[in-house]
Amino acid sequence: MGIQRRRFFLWLFIGLLKCLFITPDCSAQGLQTITKEALRDKIEAYWYGQLVGNYMGFPFENVYREEPVPILIERYFTVEDLKDFDLEMNKDDRRSYGHIMADAMGGAWSDDDTDIEFVTLHAVEKYGLDITYSEITEMWKAHINRFIWAANRKARDLMETGLVPPATGSKLNNPYWYRITSQLVNEIWSVFYPGMIDQAAERAEWGAKIMCDDWAVHATRAYAVMYSAAFFENDVKKLVSMAAESLPDKSPYKRGMIDVMHWYSINDDWRATRKLIHENYYEFVDDFKVPDPYVAAVVNGLSGIMAILYGQGDFRKTVGIAVSAGYDCDNQAATCGGLLGIINGTKGIPEDLLLKLPSRYDWKVPFNNTYINYSRDNLPNYNRISDIVNRILTISEQAILDNGGSIKTDRDTVYQITNDYSSNSSKDDVEGLITLLADLEAKEQISLLRQHFRSVRTMVEDKTHDIAWTAQDSSWASNALTFFRNEGAHWKTYTEGPRPLIMSFTSPSDGKNSFYWLFLPRAFDSTVHDYPFYMELHGSGGGKNDNPRNMLFRPLQPEIKGVTSQGYRKEGLFIYPWGRGDKWYRDQSEKDIFECLAHFDNLFTTDATRQYIYGFSMGGGGAFHFAQKTRERWSAVGIYSGALGEFTRDQAALLKNMPVWIMWGEKERLAASNKKLKDYLLNVGADVRWKEIENIEHKYLAEYQTDLMDWFLTKHK
Template sequence: MKINTIILISFIALLSCKTESNKNDLNENSILQEKGAFVNISRDKYKDQLYGFWLGQCIANWTGLVTEMDKIGNIGEIKTGDFYTRADWGKPDQPSIWGEGIPSDLSPNIDFVFKDIDEVWGADDDTDIEYIYQHLLYTNKTSLLSPEQIRNGWLKYIKSEEENYLWVSNQKAFDLMQDGIYPPETGNPEKNEHFAMIDAQLTTEIFGFFSPARPDIATKIAHLPIQTTARKESEDISKFYVTMYALASLETDKTMKERINWMANKARQILIDSSYPAKMFDYTLKLYKSGLPWEQTRDSIYYKYQVNEEDGYNITSQNLYCNGCFAAGINFAASLVSLFYGEGDLKNTIKIGTLAGWDSDNPTATWGGLIGFMIGKDGIESTFKRKFSNRFNIHRTRQNFPNNGMDTFENMAHKGLIITDMVILEEIGGVFNSEKNIWIIPVDKEINLNLK
């Protein structure tokens, strides 16, 4: 698919024309002027990072799918084989709860899943709704999607038949849309009994990348997409991920481990201290810092939350599917295990997420996309010491896209870049320096100080 260079050149020209007026706007902001809190971000590098997001997410998503729902725990004492450990990496995959005794057909062994340069990555539910949201923002030339745009997009691009790769809250929201209901009512607990499920975590992280260095704006533009399927704690968890993605653009001389920990602790601030997501975060971080192996931390989380339902995490009262294995909470806790113990290393993070249990392709896709963005396309290829396919087939799971659903990561990154231009100009009030091809973005003083 050819990149629409006319749109790109026109938009850059528009940004350049508005540079002086935006500078005036920034100078009139006495608080930011007093703080002197700005960051510069290379637009060229950002495009490569967006490519890295899609590639990293696909590698992690398809690797995590090998073990998806293999291990969800059996309520009670853990027995040998109830969960995977690091010793299981490279060994034969075991059947999932719905596998009817048949292991995954993606790989006979628990290992990375790659697509060679002559192959094509397929869409999955961890990538396809994000793809739809990016497409809607791009084609509607907007920073903020409306209820009508979201509903019309879902109805156009999602198949109505039973095998449409939707689950729980996403499926319920889609059913409500077909009945004439618009977001955010599609995520209203009174209409959608699955509001506490994992769905919004899969579909909205990308909004953080559209608002670099500004998680406040990221959560603003992601608000309606999140509420399309989520409320309460599941909504807060989704905001946590969006915040992590927004902070990923901030580069420092810190190590990847230090950056990840700083980002996570910054994102923790949006969680309500008395809520179970906040307590899950604090508990997982405490066990990680104690030096426990990740397997013991995972097992402790299983006992504390899935078995004993502590800290207000009551999966029984929420009537969650398959003992909560699709619930926002338990998968949030599992994702923190791979995030903390992965320590910013792409391979290790994906490995731990794949082996941790439950909906294992979701945390892997989330952190694979995040770290993939942070290290970019070249960083991913260097990590794995190989090249990958750049082609993506959205029609594996969705429909009605141009070019019979075939796309490239270059084109997907280009569209994301144009959306980021709009958000920085219209929502953030940033400045584009055309000579240096950088964005100048006003940020909170605390963020600015932590970068030094």
């Protein structure tokens, strides 16, 4: 089918599909209840389901590419089956000897469909659900060194060079960014957040960016939505629709999901739909020619969506289609198996798939209640599956409490979970905010405040970045509506307190909207042209800041959030650029900072002898980077625990005539590079104020930024 004709049918059927797949109340917010027994059973079935799918798919992994497996695989196959079936199989390695592996291990064994989640479990137990990229990097370096390939292998190697996610998954650094990898290692986030769909999707996407980028993370987000929603929703068509709706409109994976939903509605045979997936999404994704398409994110992810729809909620049929579709099929089968496990619980998984894998005897309990870890270093080798399930349940309980839910114990323990799915939520508040901002703009006489109202509205309505609206965005918007109905409408809020104005402009380099915070000095006078100027570059939010609303809305709430020291001190004009989010101030992000400076300089004249740039972590690395490129501008630079990456003595020497403030934690992973920069600077005779903070890891401490601000006051050109 031609591309234009296919697109015609795609959009023609969108309305029909929404009617067919979505009922009006499928995304309603509110409290949902589930007993502890039922929640634990679903978590247990998720783990079993992944194991079943993994081992069913093993013999056929990457074997069938152009065509699917000629029969439907509905049980475990081994090399012994080659006597009776004319099939291609991975007959020369362990993947076709699952029965022997089961005998040798005495239960289940680790593979990348479960063992990276096994590491994530340990990581979250150590650092909490808000684990950062720096912390997950330490866990990867300690535990993930063998049995990893392509995108994971490259991400791990990049960590050795000092990079941390999302740089390790960026297409600029990782040549395998487009692969399926992220989808098969992040399902656990949705199990940590049962029914908390936006939280699950956000954290799974965070995990996906460790090794993948761009549209390759969209399948991860889609499956995260389905997994989390499946704790309370068992209609697979609704789950698929909710997942598609959560993706950016321009996503090729979303377009593919809509195609698959349409093809499912007109084709009774899944093989006809598989053929269409192959014709439309195998070799190319948009204008990107996939180097090794059988392991790519889109074609594999869509094969899983096909299996979920045609499987119609039946575990054996769903996993069987996922395996038989071919490509990197053990991964699809594991992901689909985990999802169907959550939907149907342990009783929904056929007994033979839980007990009859070994060749010598059947197990008495699923997988002999054993998970042998032989692939992840410095973690327990022998594990009881029941213990793994209980550990996940403990984290899920914490997530429930952290997100407004509760645990009630009477006769049975019952969890009340806040459903945060945002597809159609808070529309009245969002529309009310847009209307209010337009009204405030029309009436305002002060040009900066008028531009502020316009910029916030631009941020709310922004389509240039194709970023899906989330429940958190809705919450921000609702709170911002309250703020702008009250103090946010008044000029003195921004001149007397620590609230920034939002400035927006159209990027000259790519035509997209760019934003920055603008803090005014106390008692700001527009006729004064010798205020000092400060620019702070933000640290990494682990990908969260890629959504501008996540950063920019924070100080526009009734309870202020996210403002750093200079925002309260109000000693000069101070900007805090978005910089396209967590992009490490390179490429378009670098251009964004230069364009922010140009936009600011067009609005204000400041004291050329008092110009300061600084930042923490990624922002500290960015400050070092920009100080080298624009050293004629800056009076001093501040680097707090800078994520500096690789640099040379000559690069450091470029700052020999610029005062440098540099501090870091004694125990943090960035200590060595910060010490090296300090030593290089001292060796060339630079003016350096430095300190290694005892017994501190990578942590922002406000008292040290206060020290930096005091130090800046002493530095003039």
